[in-house]
Amino acid sequence: NAGVTQTPKFQVLKTGQSMTLQCAQDMNHNSMYWYRQDPGMGLRLIYYSASEGTTDKGEVPNGYNVSRLNKREFSLRLESAAPSQTSVYFCASITGTGGTDTQYFGPGTRLTVL
Amino acid sequence: AQSVTQPDIHITVSEGASLELRCNYSYGATPYLFWYVQSPGQGLQLLLKYFSGDTLVQGIKGFEAEFKRSQSSFNLRKPSVHWSDAAEYFCAAGSFNDMRFGAGTRLTVKP
Numbered sequence: 302n303a304g305v306t307q308t309p310k311f312q313v314l315k316t317g318q319s320m321t322l323q324c325a326q327d328m329n330h331n332s333m334y335w336y337r338q339d340p341g342m343g344l345r346l347i348y349y350s351a352s353e354g355t356t357d358k359g360e361v362p363n364g365y366n367v368s369r370l371n372k373r374e375f376s377l378r379l380e381s382a383a384p385s386q387t388s389v390y391f392c393a394s395i396t397g398t399g400g401t402d403t404q405y406f407g408p409g410t411r412l413t414v415l
Numbered sequence: 416a417q418s419v420t421q422p423d424i425h426i427t428v429s430e431g432a433s434l435e436l437r438c439n440y441s442y443g444a445t446p447y448l449f450w451y452v453q454s455p456g457q458g459l460q461l462l463l464k465y466f467s468g469d470t471l472v473q474g475i476k477g478f479e480a481e482f483k484r485s486q487s488s489f490n491l492r493k494p495s496v497h498w499s500d501a502a503e504y505f506c507a508a509g510s511f512n513d514m515r516f517g518a519g520t521r522l523t524v525k526p
Contacts, residue, residue, distance in 0.1 A: 305458070332511065343419065343505055343516025344459070351512065359513075391458055395511055404511060406458030 303327055305407035307392050313413045314382045322377040322410050324392030332395045333375035334359075334404070335367060337388040344391060350375055382414045417442050419508050421517035428496050429525045436491040436520050438506030446508040448489040450480055453503045453519075462504075465489065476500070498524045 308323045326333065331352050336344040336359075346359030350369040364386060366378045375394075379386055390410045395402040420439045428434050440446060447466050451459040463474025470482040480491045489506060501524045506517040 334511070341424075341518055343507070343518050344514075345516070346512075346514055349512055357512070360515075393458075402511065403461050403464070406460070408456070408458050 305392055305394055305405050307390075307407040307410050309410060310408070311411050313415065314379075315415050316383060318382050319378070319380050320382065320412075321379075322390055322392075322412075323374070324376065324407060325374045326392075326394040326405070327373065328394065328396075328405065329372070330394035330396050330405075331372070332402075333369065334393040334395075335365075335375070335377045336391045336393065337361065337386075338391060338409075339388050347377065347390075379412075382412075384414045386412065387414045388412060417446075417509060417513070417515050419506055419515045419517040421504075421506055421520050423520045424518070425521045425523065427523040427525060430498050431495050434491075434493045434496045434500070434522070436504050436506075436522070438489045438491065438517060440487050440489065440506075440508040440515075442487075442508060445482075445484060447510060448480075448482060449507040449514075450474065450478070450489075450491045451505045451507060452476075453505065455502075459505060462491070496522075496524055498526065500524055 305326045334349045335347040345361045348367040350356045353372045368376045392407040393404045395404045418441045449464045450462040463472045465472045503519045505519045
């Protein structure tokens, strides 16, 4: 049981390049989330997927797209990377959408955009 | 606007001393409240959560937190800090689809 896994762990991009961050969970969770973490700030929600086949915007969705490929996988795509997207990205999942759930986080992807 | 404030950016305590980390929230109604811990290079781990009921919540690793509605606070406490508690601590509030995090408090533990 690996929990929430993210690939890659580190990535360096040039401005304008595209890439996809991968996230997978093996806990049979329904809901999955993408956050970004910047220095001096807490995590901010980018997108979430309450269930397979649905996605919704969070607090900071601009510049990103997501795909809920199946129940296990939730990817985050940067179509044209910008230096402002330099951040650490975390994926998380919970069983449902109820408030009593526990959110499990992946180890993060550190992205640098030059 | 909904927000979470952690007034202390960095706290240093001696091993064995008590600890209190402060958290204040601004929401229209009492939100769900959480404390997470993050070790360097790691993801966040849930320490404890409050949804309703008893205002003193027990968590893992010997941590507890007290919800005070009148002060819009949810402070984290530990009676005796261990060197392994050195980490960054985040308070969060809201529903999972609209979670707001504080900026974090970095805890250093002196031997």
